[in-house]
Amino acid sequence: MVNAARFFSYPIMPSHHRYSLCIGARRHSFEGLAELLAKASPERSGDQLAGVAAESAEERVAAQCLLADVPLSDFLAEPLIPYEEDEVTRLILDSHQPAAFVRLSTLSVGQFREWLLDYSTDGAALEAVAAGLTPEMVAAVSKIMSNQDLILVAAKRKVITAFRNTIGLPGRLSVRLQPNHPTDDVHGIAASTLDGLLYGCGDAVIGINPATDSVAAMETLLKLLDELIQRHQIPTQSCILAHVTTAIECISRGAPVDLVFQSVAGTEAANRSFGIDLALLDEARQAALSLNRGTVGNHVMYFETGQGSCLSASANHGLDQQTCEARAYAVARAFSPLLVNTVVGFIGPEYLYNGKQIIRAGLEDHFCGKLLGLPMGCDVCYTNHADADQDDMDNLLTLLGVAGCNFIMGVPGADDIMLGYQSTSFHDSHYLRQVLGLRPAPEFDTWLQEHGIVKDGTRLLATRSSHALMQHAFE
Amino acid sequence: MPSSESSSQPGLVAQDAWHHLRQYTAARIAIGRAGGSLPTAALLDFRLSHARAKDAVHAEFNADGVCDDLLARGFSPLRLDSAAKNRREYLLRPDLGRRLSMHGAEFLKTAPQDAPDLVVIISDGLSALAANSHAVATAVPLLENLASKGWKIGRVVVVPLARVKIQDEIGSLLGARFTLMLLGERPGLGAPDSLGAYFTAYPSLEKTDADRNCISNIRPEGISPTAAAVKLAWLFESSRMTGLSGVMLKDKQPDPGLIGFSS
Numbered sequence: 142m143v144n145a146a147r148f149f150s151y152p153i154m155p156s157h158h159r160y161s162l163c164i165g166a167r168r169h170s171f172e173g174l175a176e177l178l179a180k181a182s183p184e185r186s187g188d189q190l191a192g193v194a195a196e197s198a199e200e201r202v203a204a205q206c207l208l209a210d211v212p213l214s215d216f217l218a219e220p221l222i223p224y225e226e227d228e229v230t231r232l233i234l235d236s237h238q239p240a241a242f243v244r245l246s247t248l249s250v251g252q253f254r255e256w257l258l259d260y261s262t263d264g265a266a267l268e269a270v271a272a273g274l275t276p277e278m279v280a281a282v283s284k285i286m287s288n289q290d291l292i293l294v295a296a297k298r299k300v301i302t303a304f305r306n307t308i309g310l311p312g313r314l315s316v317r318l319q320p321n322h323p324t325d326d327v328h329g330i331a332a333s334t335l336d337g338l339l340y341g342c343g344d345a346v347i348g349i350n351p352a353t354d355s356v357a358a359m360e361t362l363l364k365l366l367d368e369l370i371q372r373h374q375i376p377t378q379s380c381i382l383a384h385v386t387t388a389i390e391c392i393s394r395g396a397p398v399d400l401v402f403q404s405v406a407g408t409e410a411a412n413r414s415f416g417i418d419l420a421l422l423d424e425a426r427q428a429a430l431s432l433n434r435g436t437v438g439n440h441v442m443y444f445e446t447g448q449g450s451c452l453s454a455s456a457n458h459g460l461d462q463q464t465c466e467a468r469a470y471a472v473a474r475a476f477s478p479l480l481v482n483t484v485v486g487f488i489g490p491e492y493l494y495n496g497k498q499i500i501r502a503g504l505e506d507h508f509c510g511k512l513l514g515l516p517m518g519c520d521v522c523y524t525n526h527a528d529a530d531q532d533d534m535d536n537l538l539t540l541l542g543v544a545g546c547n548f549i550m551g552v553p554g555a556d557d558i559m560l561g562y563q564s565t566s567f568h569d570s571h572y573l574r575q576v577l578g579l580r581p582a583p584e585f586d587t588w589l590q591e592h593g594i595v596k597d598g599t600r601l602l603a604t605r606s607s608h609a610l611m612q613h614a615f616e
Numbered sequence: 617m618p619s620s621e622s623s624s625q626p627g628l629v630a631q632d633a634w635h636h637l638r639q640y641t642a643a644r645i646a647i648g649r650a651g652g653s654l655p656t657a658a659l660l661d662f663r664l665s666h667a668r669a670k671d672a673v674h675a676e677f678n679a680d681g682v683c684d685d686l687l688a689r690g691f692s693p694l695r696l697d698s699a700a701k702n703r704r705e706y707l708l709r710p711d712l713g714r715r716l717s718m719h720g721a722e723f724l725k726t727a728p729q730d731a732p733d734l735v736v737i738i739s740d741g742l743s744a745l746a747a748n749s750h751a752v753a754t755a756v757p758l759l760e761n762l763a764s765k766g767w768k769i770g771r772v773v774v775v776p777l778a779r780v781k782i783q784d785e786i787g788s789l790l791g792a793r794f795t796l797m798l799l800g801e802r803p804g805l806g807a808p809d810s811l812g813a814y815f816t817a818y819p820s821l822e823k824t825d826a827d828r829n830c831i832s833n834i835r836p837e838g839i840s841p842t843a844a845a846v847k848l849a850w851l852f853e854s855s856r857m858t859g860l861s862g863v864m865l866k867d868k869q870p871d872p873g874l875i876g877f878s879s
Contacts, residue, residue: 186708189708190708190709190710190711320643321643322641322643323642323833326640326641328640328641329640329641329642329643330641331640332634332637332638332640332641332643332645333641333643333645335634335637336632336634336637336643336645336646339632339634489802490707490708491707491708491709491710494707494708524802525666525669525670525672525673525802525803525804525805526673526707526742526802526803530666531662531663531666552643553643553644553645553647554643554644554645554647554654554658554662555644555662556643556644556662556665556805556806558641558642558643558804558805558806561802561803561804561805561807562804563666563805566644566654568649568652568653568654571649571651571652571653572652572653574652575651575652599652600652601630601649601652603630604632604633604634605633606633606634608633611633611634
C-alpha cells in the first residue's frame, strides 16, 4: 500500500494551524484539525472519556463555526495521523482521486453541506464525487449537519451491491438474520434461522456470531446454513462472524464460505488490536472470490464497525470517535463489501451514554458510510447499562428507514441471547415495511412469495405446518 | 416465556405453527404476531425482562452484607473503594473502576504484606444482584477447598464499583500469587444476575486480558456457584502446577464449558 511518490506530495505540515474565534468576551482556540474536529463533535461520552470533547456547549458551537470555514482541501494537506505512521492514512491519501474532487476542491466544509443539500445534487452527483471524498471531509461536514440533514442527504445516495441477491435498491430494505445461540447449538441456531425465514427475514445475510472462534465450529455452522440455502434455493448468503483468519483457514479446507466477515477500525493500531491489517483483509477477499459462489454479484466481504472501537484499543491518536469511525469506512471501501454494519450501541454507555447519543451516532455513521460509497446497514441496538430502551430503538429504526438504510438486524424478539444485548426484531422489520412501504431484496421477495411466506412484499401470510421449511424443522 | 399469554385475543394474534422449535433455544422464537407486530403478551414480557436487567444495573450493592456473610463463615473481609465515586461515574469512566481510590491504595501500601497464595476480590460490577446473590456462595467453598489443600488464603477484599483490572493493583500491592475477581456481569435480558470470575497469576499492572481466565454465567440457571467453585479450584491447582494463566492455560482446559457460557 505504501506509495513513495505520493508520500512526498502530502507533506506533513510543520506546525498545526491555529483556529480562533471570539464570542463576546471569550476567545475559543483550537490547535490543528484534530482538535477542531473533536471539539465540534456533538456531545458523547466516549469523547469525554478520551478527554477530547468540548468543555462547554459554547465551545462546541465555536468549533463548529470555525470548522464550517475550513476548506475541504485542508484535509488532504493535514493528515490527522501521520502518513508514515499509519497505513489507514496511507490508504486514504493514496486512493484519493483528484479528478473526482475537482468540483468540491474550492468548497469549505460549510459550503459542502449546502452543496449536499442542493436540489440539483442527486444520487448520481454524490456517486461521482465519492472517490474524491476522504473520511475526514465526510466526518467534518457531518459534525455541522443536523439530524434531518444527515437523513436527507443519505436518502439521495443509493449504494447497490450483490451476491445471490441485490441489496440497496430504492424502496427496498434488507434484514440480516442473526440466529445466535450461547453454545452454538446447531438445533438452537436452526430453530432461530427458520423462525426468521418464516418471518420473511434474512435477505442481507444469515449471519451467526459464533460463541467459539474455531475452524471446526465455523465449518459446522457453514455446512448447516449452506445445506439450508441450497435445499430451499434461498436467494441469500451466509456468514459466520469469526475472525478473518478462521475464515481463510475454512476456505483453504474447502468449506462453503459465502461472505468473509471482519470487524474493522479507523487506525492501523486499532486494526492490529483486532489481529488484522490491510494485507490480511486483501488475502481474505481474494480467497473468498476464488470460490466464486455469488450468482448475481461478487461482493464477498461483510464488515462491522462502531464508534469507540479505536479508543477502547487505546489507538485513537487523540481523534474523536466519530472521525475514527469514518476512517474505518475507508478501510471497508477498499474491499468492495456486500454489507457494512455499524453496531452502534453495542459498545456501551462509556462511549454512547444514552438513546440520544446512540441515535445521533447511528445517523452519522449511516450518512458517512453512504457518502463514501458503502452499502451501510445498522445494528440498531443498546446494552442494558446504557440509558436507552426499545422506544429509542424504534426512533432510530424509523429515522434510518427514512434515510434509506440498506439493512437492519433481525434477532428473535430483539433479544440476542448469546451477545446479551438488544437489537431489532423480525417484527421490527415488518413495522418498517408497512409504514414506509419497503420490500425485501427483489430475488428474495420473489422467493418469499413463491413459498407463501409474504404477500405483496409487506404482509406475512399464515404458515401451515406442511410448509417445506417446517418440514426441514421436523428433521 | 410470556407470563400473560392468556391476555391475547385469539382471533387477533397469529400463532406460529413452529411453536415446538422453542424446545431448542431460549431465543424469543415463534412468539406470534398482531399484524406484523408483537402480540401484547410478548411486548410486555420483553419489557419486564428489560426492567429487571435495568434494575440489576442500578441496584444497590450490599457490601456490608457481603462482609458480614464472609465474617460469619470465618473469613476476614477488607472494604476498599475504587476511584469511581458513584454509579454514573463508574459507567462513564471505566478507567476509574480499574484502580483503587487514593486512600485505598495508600492503605494497602502500608498494610503488612503477608504474601498470600490467593486474594479474592468481590465487586458489584455491572450487576449488584449477581454479587449480592452469588459472590459469597462461590468464594466460600472455593476458599475452603484450597485452604484444605494447603493454600495460604489472604483477606477477601470487597470493592464496590470496580472493573476486572483492579485485581492487578490489589494483588500486586498485597504480594499475592493469584487473584480472583468475582463481579457482576453486564446483565442480559434473560440473565440479570450473572456473576463473572476472572483470575490471574502473579498479578502486576502490566497484566492484560490475555493473562486472565474467565468463568462467566455463574448463576443458578447457568453454572451454579458450587459448580463454579469446583471448576475454579481445578484451574487454580492447574495454574499452580504449571505456573500459567490466561490463554496459555485456557488451551489446556479439558472442559469447554469453562469458557463463555454453559447450557
